[in-house]
Amino acid sequence: MIAELGIVTTGAAFFIAVATTIVALYSALTKNEVLTRSARNMLIFILPLLTIGCLLLIYAQWTGDYSIAYVSSVSSNTQPESLKITALWGSQAGSLLFYSWMLSLFSVAAVVTNWKKQHELMSWVIVFTSGTLAFFLLLNVFYENPYERTWMNPNGDVSTIESSLLQPEGKVVAFPWKTSLFDRQTGEIQDFTIFTTGADEEPLITNTRYIVRSAVYDGNGLNPLLRHPGMVIHPPMLYLGFTGFVIPFAFGMAALAIGQMGATWIHAVRRWSLIAWMFLSIGLVLGGRWAYDVLGWGGYWGWDPVENSAFLPWLTGTAFLHSVMIQEKRGMLKGWNISMIISTYLLVLLGTVATRTGLLSSVHSFAQSPLAIPMGGFLALSLVGSAGLYLWRGNQGYFKGDHEIEGILSRESMFMLNNWVFFALTIVIFWGTWAEKITDFMRGLGLRESVINLGPEYFETPTAILFLIIYLLMGVAPLVAWRRATANRLGKALRIPTAAAVVTMVVMLVFGVGIGVVLGVGIISFAGYATLLEIYKGTHARHRTHGEPYPVALYRLTQRNRRRYGGYVIHLAIVIMGIGIIGSSLFQDVTQRTLAPGQTLEIGPYTMRYNEVFTAVGVDDRDMIIADITVLRDGKEIENLRPRQDFFANSSPMSIAGVHSTVEADFYALLTFWNGNEVTFRVYYNPLVNFVWWGSFLLVFGTLIAAWPDRDPVFATQQRPALRTAAAGAGD
Amino acid sequence: MSEATWEKSTELAQKLQGRKSQQRWLYLAAGLALVGVVVFLVIQGTILGSSYFKTVEELSTDASLIGKKVRVSGAVVQKDGKNDVRFDSDTNTLYFSITHIPNDSDEIREGGGLGTVLASAVAKSNELPTIQVIYVNREIPDLIYSDEPTQAIVEGKMGEDGIFYATSLQLKCPTKYADDIPEQVASN
Numbered sequence: 047m048i049a050e051l052g053i054v055t056t057g058a059a060f061f062i063a064v065a066t067t068i069v070a071l072y073s074a075l076t077k078n079e080v081l082t083r084s085a086r087n088m089l090i091f092i093l094p095l096l097t098i099g100c101l102l103l104i105y106a107q108w109t110g111d112y113s114i115a116y117v118s119s120v121s122s123n124t125q126p127e128s129l130k131i132t133a134l135w136g137s138q139a140g141s142l143l144f145y146s147w148m149l150s151l152f153s154v155a156a157v158v159t160n161w162k163k164q165h166e167l168m169s170w171v172i173v174f175t176s177g178t179l180a181f182f183l184l185l186n187v188f189y190e191n192p193y194e195r196t197w198m199n200p201n202g203d204v205s206t207i208e209s210s211l212l213q214p215e216g217k218v219v220a221f222p223w224k225t226s227l228f229d230r231q232t233g234e235i236q237d238f239t240i241f242t243t244g245a246d247e248e249p250l251i252t253n254t255r256y257i258v259r260s261a262v263y264d265g266n267g268l269n270p271l272l273r274h275p276g277m278v279i280h281p282p283m284l285y286l287g288f289t290g291f292v293i294p295f296a297f298g299m300a301a302l303a304i305g306q307m308g309a310t311w312i313h314a315v316r317r318w319s320l321i322a323w324m325f326l327s328i329g330l331v332l333g334g335r336w337a338y339d340v341l342g343w344g345g346y347w348g349w350d351p352v353e354n355s356a357f358l359p360w361l362t363g364t365a366f367l368h369s370v371m372i373q374e375k376r377g378m379l380k381g382w383n384i385s386m387i388i389s390t391y392l393l394v395l396l397g398t399v400a401t402r403t404g405l406l407s408s409v410h411s412f413a414q415s416p417l418a419i420p421m422g423g424f425l426a427l428s429l430v431g432s433a434g435l436y437l438w439r440g441n442q443g444y445f446k447g448d449h450e451i452e453g454i455l456s457r458e459s460m461f462m463l464n465n466w467v468f469f470a471l472t473i474v475i476f477w478g479t480w481a482e483k484i485t486d487f488m489r490g491l492g493l494r495e496s497v498i499n500l501g502p503e504y505f506e507t508p509t510a511i512l513f514l515i516i517y518l519l520m521g522v523a524p525l526v527a528w529r530r531a532t533a534n535r536l537g538k539a540l541r542i543p544t545a546a547a548v549v550t551m552v553v554m555l556v557f558g559v560g561i562g563v564v565l566g567v568g569i570i571s572f573a574g575y576a577t578l579l580e581i582y583k584g585t586h587a588r589h590r591t592h593g594e595p596y597p598v599a600l601y602r603l604t605q606r607n608r609r610r611y612g613g614y615v616i617h618l619a620i621v622i623m624g625i626g627i628i629g630s631s632l633f634q635d636v637t638q639r640t641l642a643p644g645q646t647l648e649i650g651p652y653t654m655r656y657n658e659v660f661t662a663v664g665v666d667d668r669d670m671i672i673a674d675i676t677v678l679r680d681g682k683e684i685e686n687l688r689p690r691q692d693f694f695a696n697s698s699p700m701s702i703a704g705v706h707s708t709v710e711a712d713f714y715a716l717l718t719f720w721n722g723n724e725v726t727f728r729v730y731y732n733p734l735v736n737f738v739w740w741g742s743f744l745l746v747f748g749t750l751i752a753a754w755p756d757r758d759p760v761f762a763t764q765q766r767p768a769l770r771t772a773a774a775g776a777g778d
Numbered sequence: 779m780s781e782a783t784w785e786k787s788t789e790l791a792q793k794l795q796g797r798k799s800q801q802r803w804l805y806l807a808a809g810l811a812l813v814g815v816v817v818f819l820v821i822q823g824t825i826l827g828s829s830y831f832k833t834v835e836e837l838s839t840d841a842s843l844i845g846k847k848v849r850v851s852g853a854v855v856q857k858d859g860k861n862d863v864r865f866d867s868d869t870n871t872l873y874f875s876i877t878h879i880p881n882d883s884d885e886i887r888e889g890g891g892l893g894t895v896l897a898s899a900v901a902k903s904n905e906l907p908t909i910q911v912i913y914v915n916r917e918i919p920d921l922i923y924s925d926e927p928t929q930a931i932v933e934g935k936m937g938e939d940g941i942f943y944a945t946s947l948q949l950k951c952p953t954k955y956a957d958d959i960p961e962q963v964a965s966n
Binding site: 342343344451453454459463466467470473474477478481482486496497498499500501503504505507508511512638639640691699700701716718719721724726728 | 801804805808809812813815816819820822823824826828829830831832849865867868870881915916917918920921923924933946
């Protein structure tokens with residue numbers, strides 16, 4: 047019953063999404079208000095359908111309806127309740143449904159909240175959001191349907207088992223039983239999944255070679271690697287980021303379609319973009335945290351193709367967030383902004399394609415799936431469609447700016463430079479990620495003889511250089527005036543942060559740090575000092591003019607100019623993360639040693655003593671090999687840790703590190719091999735790695751400050767002229 | 779404020795015009811410099827960081843590949859239904875062998891998918907080209923101890939001695955994640 051309901055609701059959602067797109071397109075072309083309203087109502091109607099679709103699947107996971115193949119693959123009787131729910135996004139088909147639901151939620155929210163304010167854009171916004179939604183639902187309904195079931199002949203003949211969406215003729219639903227058999231011939235115990243025709247019908251083994259030891263109606267359960275809190279929150283965050291960027295894209299394309307290239311569409315989607323960007327950032331950081339905790343290699347970012355695929359839209363999205371400010375303030379870069387949001391959308395689609403089709407060789411990708419062709423097709427269609435519309439409007443001269451850049455040394459040109467560097471980073475990482483596929487494709491055409499693959503070494507130097515340029519701009523740009531700045535004044539403003547950065551560098555040199563690192567940290571700390579100084583200057587000015595104590599002055603200042611100070615907080619967060627990345631990647635220490643009980647090894651300031659090794663069985667039947675170790679510092683015992691390896695009946699083993707975490711560094715120990723009492727440990731000393739995680743908290747905080755809704759719009763508009771003069775007075 | 783005291787004289791306009799064309803040049807120069815740096819970095823990175831994707835067969839027959847950085851994918855050879863892996867804990871060295879599987883994704887698809895291709899390669903590993911791999915003092919992926927057919931993607935150099943010295947090891951075990959109907963024992 048659940049499966050049938052699910053098939054009907056998601057199927058209906060797909061057909062309505064297609065119809066919505068057609069109706070909206072027709073209404074946009076004929077400017078028919080009645081049809082626009084119909085399209086809106088149809089779009090809204092998709093949301094409850096998909097909500098029901100998701101809830102049905104969760105219900106099936108919760109109650110253990112393992113006749114649904116997806117439920118069996120991600121849920122099991124012994125799985126913790128919370129994971130029975132989050133299994134909705136535990137594998138391909140379910141997560142695709144969840145993705146569609148989010149997209150539908152965002153589309154409805156964006157259309158409803160902007161219905162009056164941005165009415166002329168609405169029919170086109172519906173075209174682009176429901177078109178994207180229709181595409182994802184197409185995949186969901188026809189390629190990866192989570193409601194697919196397993197079927198067999200009523201006589202229980204195993205050779206007739208097949209999975210299919212609709213009931214094949216003469217077959218009934220098959221139910222999986224986890225069965226443990228004793229093999230008389232070999233004397234071994236073996237585990238099988240045996241399908242029967244009922245959830246209360248135990249498998250009947252007529253072959254006398256086997257004795258049934260136990261049989262339980264059960265599912266396989268979630269892949270153990272994904273039973274980690276980071277992995278539970280990571281996919282929804284990433285999807286929120288991905289689907290969130292569809293909204294600014296739809297608005298941008300709508301503005302392009304009706305030829306209104308002013309800043310109105312940007313005002314409408316400014317907060318959307320910020321929030322989408324924040325979720326994408328959280329998703330990226332959580333993915334790194336998961337890799338650090340679960341994948342057992344002491345790192346959090348490996349330039350893996352799938353990681354890169356999520357990073358690419360983040361880069362163009364970040365460029366977009368910066369460059370829209372020029373269009374709002376000065377009416378410039380109209381075409382560039384559109385092209386950045388189109389790139390972000392295309393990279394989101396490409397990222398989805400890469401993750402879901404196994405197109406890129408990666409540790410993260412889902413198994414090979416039949417999605418490659420429709421996804422590639424849609425990607426091509428989006429590329430051609432958006433590029434065509436862009437070039438058409440461009441040729442008509444719609445992108446001409448209201449102003450031109452006046453001074454080479456101006457806020458505008460700094461923003462331009464920032465965007466170029468972000469775009470350069472995108473290209474560098476894009477090539478590194480897709481070189482294998484591109485050269486493979488060229489080989490197929492006979493243009494090349496061999497396929498090349500670019501490993502982490504490829505990415506390190508170019509990205510480090512480009513990121514340092516970005517940090518430099520991050521420090522300088524906010525000090526440069528709009529329109530035209532003088533080198534003299536800028537030099538004065540830069541004096542203090544430069545001096546502070548130089549002092550930092552000299553101190554590091556005295557401590558014998560290598561010149562490359564000193565330069566890197568110097569530039570990053572310069573950005574940090576410059577930002578802090580800006581915040582201090584603003585607060586100090588307010589403290590003097592309004593007589594407010596510093597904390598109050600800072601609070602009021604931020605409240606008055608949330609976007610600017612929220613941005614500064616984000617910049618500080620990026621500075622902290624940058625220092626964490628330099629520390630943990632360049633000063634990481636690693637050693638691998640085999641120890642007998644009582645023996646010790648040294649790493650960084652720590653001593654590790656190995657006490658004992660033992661086995662245990664976890665609640666979900668995992669077998670665990672656990673080593674007990676003690677971490678010492680200066681001869682004092684600090685913490686007892688238990689690095690372990692977990693083994694599962696039907697999945698690959700997993701290493702869980704023992705971690706002692708402090709402000710300064712992580713001590714990170716892995717059990718890699720054991721032989722009797724002797725255990726081989728791989729131990730990492732990761733300095734400053736926690737800066738990466740803490741920086742991300744600050745980043746979220748900063749984004750929330752910047753994106754917080756205005757309390758009273760009337761008050762805000764009244765205040766605006768006054769603010770502008772005040773800001774100009776402060777040398778803005 | 780300099781902006782506030784602007785005079786629109788023709789002289790100033792000319793000066794502005796001159797400044798504008800000068801600016802355009804500066805922009806062009808900055809843009810070209812950035813493009814140049816990026817292109818240089820990408821090309822250099824591609825040369826230094828790239829490795830050629832080869833099959834076990836190519837690697838074991840083509841002597842010109844000895845000492846060159848290559849990336850090779852193969853099925854981990856099994857013994858008694860388990861990956862045949864030896865780890866020497868005194869020297870921190872991992873020993874295993876990989877046997878030939880096709881490189882081409884189309885060929886793998888025609889062969890019935892990666893899982894099937896790996897299983898048949900493992901079954902016929904004594905007939906197919908096989909190379910021994912040595913992996914010293916690095917992190918060991920958990921999957922290496924798997925009992926399912928496993929794909930190993932190793933990067934490193936082929937030694938004169940016919941042994942492959944790997945510097946990175948990536949493993950894939952497609953059957954572990956396949957959502958297909960599990961094999962069923964004959965119950966009739």
